[in-house]
Amino acid sequence: MGYHWDWGVFFRTVPSGGATYLDWFLQGIEWTLIVSACSWALALVVGSVLGVLRTVPNRLLSGFATLYVEIFRNIPLLVQLFIWYFVIPELLPVGLGTAIKQSPPLMQQFLASWLCLGLFTAARVCEQVRAGIGSLARGQRNAGLAMGLTLPQTYRYVLLPMAFRIILPPMTSETLNIIKNSSVVSTIGLVELSRQAQQLVDYTAQPYEAFIAVSAAYIAINAVVMMVMRTVERRARVPGFIVAGK
Amino acid sequence: MPMISLEGVSKWYGQFQVLTDCTTQVDKGEVIVVCGPSGSGKSTLIKCVNALEPFQKGSITVNGVSVGDPKTNLPKLRSHVGMVFQHFELFPHLSIKENLTLAQVKVLGRPKNEALGRGLKLLERVGLIAQKDKFPGQLSGGQQQRVAIARALSMDPICMLFDEPTSALDPEMINEVLDVMVQLAKDGMTMMVVTHEMGFARKVADRVIFMDQGRIVEDAKKDDFFGKPRSDRAQLFLSKILQH
Amino acid sequence: MGYDFDWSSIPGALPFLWHGAVITLEITAIAILVGIAWGTLLAIMRLSPNRALSWFAASYVNLFRSLPLLMVILWFFLIVPAVLRNLFGGAISDIRLASAFVAFALFEAAYYSEIIRAGIQSISSGQISASLALGLSYGQSMRLVILPQAFRNMVPLLLTQAIILFQDTSLVYVIGLSDFFGTAYRVGDRDGRIVELLLFAGAVYFVICYGASWLVRLLQSRITIVR
Numbered sequence: 001m002g003y004h005w006d007w008g009v010f011f012r013t014v015p016s017g018g019a020t021y022l023d024w025f026l027q028g029i030e031w032t033l034i035v036s037a038c039s040w041a042l043a044l045v046v047g048s049v050l051g052v053l054r055t056v057p058n059r060l061l062s063g064f065a066t067l068y069v070e071i072f073r074n075i076p077l078l079v080q081l082f083i084w085y086f087v088i089p090e091l092l093p094v095g096l097g098t099a100i101k102q103s104p105p106l107m108q109q110f111l112a113s114w115l116c117l118g119l120f121t122a123a124r125v126c127e128q129v130r131a132g133i134g135s136l137a138r139g140q141r142n143a144g145l146a147m148g149l150t151l152p153q154t155y156r157y158v159l160l161p162m163a164f165r166i167i168l169p170p171m172t173s174e175t176l177n178i179i180k181n182s183s184v185v186s187t188i189g190l191v192e193l194s195r196q197a198q199q200l201v202d203y204t205a206q207p208y209e210a211f212i213a214v215s216a217a218y219i220a221i222n223a224v225v226m227m228v229m230r231t232v233e234r235r236a237r238v239p240g241f242i243v244a245g246k
Numbered sequence: 247m248p249m250i251s252l253e254g255v256s257k258w259y260g261q262f263q264v265l266t267d268c269t270t271q272v273d274k275g276e277v278i279v280v281c282g283p284s285g286s287g288k289s290t291l292i293k294c295v296n297a298l299e300p301f302q303k304g305s306i307t308v309n310g311v312s313v314g315d316p317k318t319n320l321p322k323l324r325s326h327v328g329m330v331f332q333h334f335e336l337f338p339h340l341s342i343k344e345n346l347t348l349a350q351v352k353v354l355g356r357p358k359n360e361a362l363g364r365g366l367k368l369l370e371r372v373g374l375i376a377q378k379d380k381f382p383g384q385l386s387g388g389q390q391q392r393v394a395i396a397r398a399l400s401m402d403p404i405c406m407l408f409d410e411p412t413s414a415l416d417p418e419m420i421n422e423v424l425d426v427m428v429q430l431a432k433d434g435m436t437m438m439v440v441t442h443e444m445g446f447a448r449k450v451a452d453r454v455i456f457m458d459q460g461r462i463v464e465d466a467k468k469d470d471f472f473g474k475p476r477s478d479r480a481q482l483f484l485s486k487i488l489q490h
Numbered sequence: 491m492g493y494d495f496d497w498s499s500i501p502g503a504l505p506f507l508w509h510g511a512v513i514t515l516e517i518t519a520i521a522i523l524v525g526i527a528w529g530t531l532l533a534i535m536r537l538s539p540n541r542a543l544s545w546f547a548a549s550y551v552n553l554f555r556s557l558p559l560l561m562v563i564l565w566f567f568l569i570v571p572a573v574l575r576n577l578f579g580g581a582i583s584d585i586r587l588a589s590a591f592v593a594f595a596l597f598e599a600a601y602y603s604e605i606i607r608a609g610i611q612s613i614s615s616g617q618i619s620a621s622l623a624l625g626l627s628y629g630q631s632m633r634l635v636i637l638p639q640a641f642r643n644m645v646p647l648l649l650t651q652a653i654i655l656f657q658d659t660s661l662v663y664v665i666g667l668s669d670f671f672g673t674a675y676r677v678g679d680r681d682g683r684i685v686e687l688l689l690f691a692g693a694v695y696f697v698i699c700y701g702a703s704w705l706v707r708l709l710q711s712r713i714t715i716v717r
Contacts, residue, residue, distance in 0.1 A: 070700060071696065073699075073703075074657075074695065074696045074699035074700045074703070075657070075692050075695050075696050075699070076657035076658065076660040076671065076695055077657070077660075078660045078661055078663060078671065079660060079671055079688065079691055079692050079695060080692070082675065082688050083688050083689070083692055086684050086685065086688060087684070087685045087688050087689060090493040090685050091493060091685075176556075180556075180557070180558040180559070181558070182558075183558035183559075183560040183561060184558075184560060184661070186560065186664075187663060187664060194558060194560050194561055194564075197561065197564065198564070198664075207568050208568075211561070211564065211565055211568065214561065215557055215561060215565075218556060218557055218558065218561065219553075219556045219557070222556040223556075293619075296623060298619050298622060298623060320622075321622075321625045321626065321627050322625065323625075324622060324623055324624065324625040325624065325625025326625075327623070328623075329619075329620075329623035329624075331616055331619065331620060331623075333614075333616050335614075335616040335617055335619065335620035336620075337617065337620070337621075337635050337639075338639065339635075339638050339639050339642060348624075348626075348634060348635075349624035349625060349626060352626060352630055352634065353624060353625040353626055353630075354625075397624070398623075398624075401624060401625065
């Protein structure tokens with residue numbers, strides 16, 4: 001092949017000094033996990049609210065949620081990211097916009113990444129929550145109301161607890177998706193794993209080692225998340241209830 | 247030589263034994279009814295005859311061909327054995343006449359017009375010629391099952407297996423299917439029928455086999471079975487089922 | 491908002507944007523065609539009783555599904571030029587496009603194979619029993635009975651995946667390939683009109699994808715086989 005393998009490259013110091021390439025690699029993992037976790041938190045909160053909104057009788061609220069989902073699902077993630085990073089600061093009130101544009105680059109990158117990834121994933125969470133609530137027989141809702149619970153109470157005590165258990169498997173795959181999607185933020189310079197992969201190639205000229213290490217990291221994170229989620233699913237299982245899952 | 251012969255057939259699903267030491271035979275032209283409570287293994291047994299289910303012990307021969315032998319050409323064997331299923335299993339994406347001609351053309355290699363001709367004749371025989379261009383989803387359960395019987399007959403089978411053919415039908419449609427099966431029996435077809443329909447058994451069965459928990463508990467001529475069943479289990483079963 | 495909108499650079503840039511759009515469509519088309527073909531094969535392999543085949547298919551699918559598409563694109567941009575150089579001597583004219591074709595086709599096949607596998611498994615096992623009972627071989631049963639039914643049911647999901655794939659092509663940005671999005675960004679950067687061009691690109695994608703998913707919904711209501 002003619003390629004010179006050098007796994008020791010990870011232990012070499014970077015030109016700017018003070019760290020090894022391995023430190024860069026670990027920093028990449030760190031940022032991937034931080035961005036994914038923060039975005040996931042935002043997505044769960046916003047997505048759950050939207051999911052419930054899509055199922056309520058009020059046309060205005062459900063229409064708003066539907067519009068939200070359609071916008072975030074029909075524009076590529078990369079385009080959305082660039083819009084958050086380049087366009088939104090320009091469209092905000094002048095004071096706020098300037099404040100953002102003058103803040104440290106890392107802050108701008110993280111803010112855009114967090115909002116983009118979080119609100120994009122919220123649209124997907126919304127659909128899962130809606131499907132979860134929808135899969136519960138109408139009878140559950142009626143049973144709650146018949147006992148004298150108000151609609152919000154019915155959602156809180158009857159529908160949502162079961163809905164969340166039903167959607168745990170799809171939620172697992174959404175967690176894995178957000179970790180993979182976090183790679184997109186490398187394009188605006190945030191130094192998560194994919195960006196580090198490219199950095200390592202640029203600085204060390206050892207592309208195969210860099211890519212293999214980064215790929216292994218993604219696969220490992222993937223495996224850990226699946227293990228954790230499987231435990232969560234097992235703990236949350238309702239005895240005797242077979243989920244008609246897809 | 248018997249048409250179908252089972253010798254010491256045993257089958258396990260993992261650790262669980264579903265068939266234990268089943269031995270019986272079906273002669274040419276005989277009609278055998280297999281009955282018993284659910285879970286008795288009767289459907290499993292009949293599915294072993296055309297190798298849709300594998301079995302671990304014993305032997306099964308159909309017209310002299312060993313079913314369990316790894317060298318046996320199974321598609322060829324199956325093309326000679328007709329099978330009718332509880333849930334009809336017509337092919338929903340094909341029209342009725344296409345359902346009838348598919349296997350004739352692809353397995354037996356008959357030319358299309360010949361296959362169509364035979365298929366339509368069989369459709370007439372079961373009284374459904376008017377439905378030839380419809381799709382299975384447009385037919386009632388009873389109609390679908392009659393088409394399924396015609397489909398099995400289109401292969402000119404030497405014997406036919408029926409796996410609870412009327413269990414999934416609404417009560418008013420059971421008779422139209424049983425009538426077709428009675429006529430088939432009168433025409434001399436060798437039949438092995440898993441069913442709860444004791445009226446059918448009384449009318450055309452030569453022998454009745456009663457199964458319980460994977461074993462053949464009784465295997466008697468029709469009159470002996472209904473008149474004086476030997477085992478307590480069979481007596482109990484009959485007393486419960488014949489009240490209706 | 492203190493931003494002065496100026497859409498004037500868009501009309502002049504339309505030829506470039508169209509050229510970029512063609513690249514987007516080419517990648518999408520290749521990925522759909524090869525993806526579904528290879529994906530069907532993978533699905534059948536995964537379901538086959540042959541352990542080696544099903545292990546290979548499962549590993550392939552799991553590998554591609556655990557990596558971000560962005561990394562896969564980078565990987566193939568690393569590998570494909572080297573491979574092609576060994577096969578064909580000199581470099582192919584458009585190495586970026588070739589790498590993108592390979593990356594997307596192989597990546598999407600993994601996702602398509604999961605849809606197809608679920609589709610095949612959703613056909614009741616009674617159908618395969620009935621086919622085998624008539625004397626059809628396993629291959630004939632798949633080809634004549636199972637796959638036709640499975641594909642009819644899967645079409646909406648396959649099309650939805652195609653819409654997702656269409657959006658994902660924008661990621662070729664990372665290997666410097668100018669698809670529709672990449673071109674829009676470059677034009678905006680060149681003219682100092684990033685805001686307008688990005689909003690324009692977003693709007694175009696929205697109209698196309700929303701329209702396509704609306705058509706898929708329409709198709710879905712017409713195509714389900716009556717059981």
